Amino acid sequence: MATDVRKDTVPDNYKYGWFDADAKYENTKKRGLDEAVITEISQTYKKEPQWMYERRLKAFRHYLKRAMPDWGADLSGIDFDEIYYYLRPSGKTEKNWNDVPDYVKRTFDKLGIPEAEQKYLAGVGAQYDSESVYHNIRKDLEAKGVIFMDTDTALKEHEDIVKQYFGTVIPANDNKLAALNTAVWSGGSFVWVPPGVKVEIPLQAYFRINSESAGQFERTLIVAEEGSQVHYVEGCTAPVFSTATLHSAVVEIVVKKGARVRYTTIQNWSHNVYNLVTKRAVVQEDGVMEWIDANLGSKVTMKYPSVYLVGERAHGEVLSVAFAADDQHQDAGAKMVHAAPNTTSLITSKSISKGTGRTSYRGLVKIYPGMKKSKSTVRCDALILDKSARSDTYPYMEIDEEDVSIGHEATVSKVGEEQLFYLMSRGLTEAEATAMVVNGFIEPIVKTLPMDYAIEMNRLITLQMQGAIG
């Protein structure tokens, strides 16, 4: 049964901190990474085609060669030799919730996944440690040809599409962690939306790390064909352990002509997870890509969702919310690369730091020569709640074209005493008043979320705020 093994270390305000002691794994747990581990993943368990196996081995060589990023957050707490790179909880991905192993089902029942699916999702996927345990999509969407499954199954059933796009948006040698992911990836979602099909309600994936020192390396690939539309939402949780856990995903998105993709993340890892994720979208003409990226959990997050605008009139948007409480460092941001004329981008970042937390906005806007009439606006607002908190803004801009309009603005403030005074004179406690100001601060982001997520988001902010004021 699921037990709270470390009650003493589970903070009250993290309700996903339990751990399934009776989780069963098919493979033997082995720490550290070498070619044998990759062979085990690719050949023994997944029985992958040769090209993918070779991709993995090649990526592993890139991984060994590349250095860890020496900028950004402190990553010295990760011991790559202590990590379990592959943990296989169940034999296959189920389409019927009742067939999911009991201990996994309990976990996701607790997280409210099946309930959520019935209520307002077009499809849902759930990943437990390394493997996807459940993927389902509504029949009507399936009939229209929408594919939503875990990436491993997609590699078996739609090998041609996977092979065509895998690693084209984020090559294995892009950075050390992308190379690591390519070498040991497992699970993740594969979404393919046929031309002209609009998926009106969101698809959701849920990621859960259960084992101590487990690394989760899911690989997500979304291809939106011409004129199609899709909204994908992901959420993440993990138990609270005393040792560090690594989550290093790669998300590749291809937005074809006139298509529209929105990708929403509510990242709520426990405060011992290093969350180092590479996310990038390539947008063709008249396409629209929107990243909505909320980072509330984890010990360290380094994540900069990117949009490469390669077709005329393509549009990219990143809405980023980061909340760093004690001992957290949220190094989040965005990257907009304008590689076609008349492209536009908008980055809005809202960060909140509390206690000894640190938020950093790190972003790049790059405009190549000749990309006339491109426009980019970057807006960063930071709210610092305590004397010991820290907020940084590192906005890089490389503009090599004259006929453009680029703007960046940032402000940093604390919660105004006048605001607090006004709210408290209306009968709120200081904590309630502060929480209200914080909720108001992130309102522009929350209102872009589907209703249920907006409620969840506000609830998470409230949890993060607990204890903010004595």
Next chain:
Amino acid sequence: MTVTAPATTLFPLARETIDALSSSREEPAWLHDARLAALDRYQRTAPPTGHEEEWRRFPLKDVPRADLATIVETKHPPSEFGSVPLSASRHGLIFDRMLNAAREHPDIVRRWIPGEEGIGSHGAFRALAAAAFAHGSTFLYVPAGLHVELPLEVHKRWSAGTEPMVFRTIVVAEANASVTLVEELSSEPGAPRLAVPSLEIHAGPGARVRYVGIHRFAEDVWEIGQQHSVSARDSVLASFNVVIGSARTKLGVSSEVRGDGAEVKLYGLVAAHDRQLIDVNTFQRLDGKASTSDSLYLSALYDSAKAVNYGVIRVEPTSSGTGSYQECRNVLLSDKAGADPIPVLEILTNDVARCGHGATAGALDPDEMFYVMTRGLSRLDAEQLLVRGFFHRVVSAIPEPQVRAKVLAALEPRIGRIAELEAA
């Protein structure tokens, strides 16, 4: 035997060069010693590798080779002239060549010679200037309570040559003193050449200091300059850098606010054309109570010119109620021009009155161009007028009309008679 290899220096500088430089100028022993201490720092300080955030966009590998030994026997010392005789000393004011000041006022000069810290990755160049500073070095000292009404001006002009131009300018304003220094740097074109100017400003408690640096070196010069200011409580400091000349300019401008209630303003005007690269790093450190530090850099970029502005505001955890803003605006006047504005904030406390930054890049507003041209101006005149208008926020922050005129005259090669008219 183990020997710790000294850090490889960008330009070799021998102890013999320092000895010869000191003895040929008949420098006092303490000054010679200070140079040797700086030489030691220079040899131990690794030069930037190009991986530092500040240096990533600057082609260090193409810096002209400079033979520092040629400084000793320089055939072409710069002409130096100023609005007042350079050896002004009245009411305790010292405004002189560094060497004269060191001989005549050793007690005062000695205090300020060791130099200050600045941007970390610029350390090697700071040490180089402190070790090998030669002709063109200036010392300005304003004793406590003295108000220097008229701006002090010094124009340093190097004739053609290949010797590196390495010089220091030290400005000290004691408590409640006030002074404006205008420093104009220029050279005759010739061969690729290195300039390493170093500026230090000390604003004492309640002092008011204004510095205007006009950089118009010939366009074969690589200028790698350092500026550092230290602000004591209640002081007011404004520094202006107007950059028109040079092939490549790298300027490290750092400001340190140490006391309560100090005010710092760092201004910059860049008007670059052809293939010029003007790369400015600013660093604004804030500590103390209720101090402010703002920077405003405006760049107009013609042809294939490029402006880089990587600037950091750092608000220390021990500070309270500080205000700071960093603003960087770029007008691109050609489709080959480029700008990399990178304003960084590092805020280690919530007790800030205000903090923020803004950066923009883009062409002149076509509507404004149209409007001005309907008034009968040619395209060129209209463009010059709008660039002049774009620069206005910095130009108008200079209160003295004669200094404003000097800045506009320096900008003439870019904004033409628009500047002339106003300067007249």
